[in-house]
Amino acid sequence: MSKIVVVGANHAGTAALNTILDNYKGNEVVAFDSNSNISFLGCGMALWIGGQISGPEGLFYSNKEKLEDKGARIYMETPVEAIDYDKRIVHAKGKDGTEYHESYDKLILATGSVPIIPKIEGIELKNVQLVKLYQNAAEVIEKLKDESIKDVVVVGAGYIGVELAEAFVRNGKEVTVIDCVDTCLSGYYDKDFTDIMRENLRNHGVKLAFGETVQKMEGKDKVEKVITDKGEHKADMVIMAIGFRPNTTLAGGQLDLFRNGAFLVDKHQQTSQKDVYAVGDCATVYDNSIQEVNYIALASNAVRSGIVAAHNSCGNELESVGVQGSNGISIWGLHMLSTGLTLAKAEKLGIKAAAVDYEDYQKPAFIEKNNQKVKIRIVYDKDSRVVLGAQMTSEYDISMGLHMFSLAIQEKVTIDKLKLVDLFFLPHFNQPYSYIALAALKAE
Ligand SMILES: Cc1cc2nc3c(=O)[nH]c(=O)nc-3n(C[C@H](O)[C@H](O)[C@H](O)COP(=O)(O)OP(=O)(O)OC[C@H]3O[C@@H](n4cnc5c(N)ncnc54)[C@H](O)[C@@H]3O)c2cc1C
Ligand SMILES: NC(=O)c1ccc[n+]([C@@H]2O[C@H](COP(=O)([O-])OP(=O)(O)OC[C@H]3O[C@@H](n4cnc5c(N)ncnc54)[C@H](O)[C@@H]3O)[C@@H](O)[C@H]2O)c1
Numbered sequence: 001m002s003k004i005v006v007v008g009a010n011h012a013g014t015a016a017l018n019t020i021l022d023n024y025k026g027n028e029v030v031a032f033d034s035n036s037n038i039s040f041l042g043c044g045m046a047l048w049i050g051g052q053i054s055g056p057e058g059l060f061y062s063n064k065e066k067l068e069d070k071g072a073r074i075y076m077e078t079p080v081e082a083i084d085y086d087k088r089i090v091h092a093k094g095k096d097g098t099e100y101h102e103s104y105d106k107l108i109l110a111t112g113s114v115p116i117i118p119k120i121e122g123i124e125l126k127n128v129q130l131v132k133l134y135q136n137a138a139e140v141i142e143k144l145k146d147e148s149i150k151d152v153v154v155v156g157a158g159y160i161g162v163e164l165a166e167a168f169v170r171n172g173k174e175v176t177v178i179d180c181v182d183t184c185l186s187g188y189y190d191k192d193f194t195d196i197m198r199e200n201l202r203n204h205g206v207k208l209a210f211g212e213t214v215q216k217m218e219g220k221d222k223v224e225k226v227i228t229d230k231g232e233h234k235a236d237m238v239i240m241a242i243g244f245r246p247n248t249t250l251a252g253g254q255l256d257l258f259r260n261g262a263f264l265v266d267k268h269q270q271t272s273q274k275d276v277y278a279v280g281d282c283a284t285v286y287d288n289s290i291q292e293v294n295y296i297a298l299a300s301n302a303v304r305s306g307i308v309a310a311h312n313s314c315g316n317e318l319e320s321v322g323v324q325g326s327n328g329i330s331i332w333g334l335h336m337l338s339t340g341l342t343l344a345k346a347e348k349l350g351i352k353a354a355a356v357d358y359e360d361y362q363k364p365a366f367i368e369k370n371n372q373k374v375k376i377r378i379v380y381d382k383d384s385r386v387v388l389g390a391q392m393t394s395e396y397d398i399s400m401g402l403h404m405f406s407l408a409i410q411e412k413v414t415i416d417k418l419k420l421v422d423l424f425f426l427p428h429f430n431q432p433y434s435y436i437a438l439a440a441l442k443a444e
Contacts, residue, residue, distance in 0.1 A: 010039060011299050016306035035076065049137065109276065118214065148236060154238075155239065166201075267286055337392045346379055366427070
């Protein structure tokens with residue numbers, strides 16, 4: 001039996017802890033987390049702010065007590081301050097000043113990510129809000145009770161920014177979204193798709209300020225306006241959503257890091273130090289769409305990597321199957337899903353890529369209700385013919401379709417195999433000629 005210490009007990013850390021505690025009895029398991037809560041589903045923040053759910057209760061699925069009932073020792077509000085990788089000791093300090101020096105046989109780092117905060121004048125003004133933690137969401141909800149908050153500026157039109165733009169409009173606010181790139185969601189979709197999302201935002205009253213770089217914020221003690229290189233935007237509240245960076249200060253120069261600072265791990269989630277694993281937003285992933293190590297911060301990756309590290313730390317060898325960054329967003333009922341590479345990204349990587357597009361109704365025309373259009377793009381390598389990515393959008397639930405493309409990328413399925421793949425037909429669900437096959441058949 002071993003002594004396993006886990007640093008960070010949010011999605012990745014909790015997945016590792018539950019896997020160890022449920023499957024490998026007899027180990028001594030200790031975890032530290034600097035926060036006062038764990039397992040907050042950030043994805044629920046926009047739903048909560050937008051009033052689409054009644055409150056935050058359902059946004060947690062674990063806590064200290066549940067993990068301790070399974071036999072772990074859990075220290076909350078107790079940040080790990082340093083790790084001695086030679087002596088295999090974790091040093092932490094509780095909020096009451098108590099010091100902890102826990103030895104370990106195996107260590108799992110699940111320290112996640114932290115919001116990127118630009119060093120600009122006025123960033124410290126009141127009502128400039130970060131949106132990562134439960135506490136951030138609770139603070140925004142509390143502040144929104146102040147009727148004088150009318151204009152909200154969201155900086156960053158990525159996943160969080162776009163989701164929160166909808167939330168604040170639903171909350172009755174005037175919303176402007178700024179992004180330094182000339183569109184929204186540019187990391188996940190090609191232009192044909194981002195144009196559809198920007199139309200959706202505009203149609204719901206969101207003011208778009210794309211291609212603008214924030215230079216400073218102005219106000220007395222509360223923020224009043226955001227100044228960009230192209231103009232200024234009135235703001236009673238500013239939401240900073242310009243991405244996260246991996247939280248790896250505990251590397252202490254002892255662990256190899258990826259180009260963006262994430263802990264570099266192999267397919268067993270092991271770092272450059274034997275018996276030291278890293279999972280979730282603080283670690284790299286193996287990206288099947290580029291057949292290389294990459295950094296893709298998603299809760300889905302956090303959970304899976306936590307499970308993989310747990311089995312390996314308990315001596316049961318398990319390899320990650322890699323990821324392709326499958327993700328989705330739904331804004332005012334418009335669903336948009338993507339996996340793998342966009343055509344733009346593939347071309348930027350110098351891959352000889354091509355894309356096939358198709359648009360059709362989900363079901364035969366004689367189905368008059370709940371029958372929406374679906375737009376699909378499949379990206380593939382012209383030489384190997386292997387599927388590299390897929391993007392889909394519809395008001396219909398197309399999530400199962402995207403899962404198929406995720407598996408196709410993972411298993412290196414070619415676009416030619418998709419032309420004749422066995423896809424069932426039932427008019428309640430789809431058409432005899434599926435848009436998946438019809439798109440693939442267009443591949444030259
Ligand atoms: C608003 C929002 C919406 C999101 N929506 C989605 C979504 O819909 N789908 C999706 O896949 N992903 C989504 N994400 C991303 C997802 O939340 C992250 O990928 C996920 O939280 C990563 O989990 P993690 O455990 O690796 O890291 P984190 O969630 O960052 O947790 C790290 C934990 O480590 C603790 N910690 C850090 N340093 C120390 C230390 N030195 N000592 C002790 N403890 C420490 C922290 O307190 C924290 O609890 C969203 C994120 C946000 C902010
Ligand atoms: N539905 C989901 O899967 C979901 C939802 C929310 C968050 N997440 C994940 O959480 C992480 C954080 O999300 P996020 O939205 O913060 O990051 P993101 O990478 O999705 O978006 C960041 C956006 O900020 C823009 N930006 C960067 N620097 C800027 C600057 N100085 N000024 C203006 N714009 C700037 C970028 O162009 C980008 O559009 C991501 O990994 C994301 O995938 C996933």
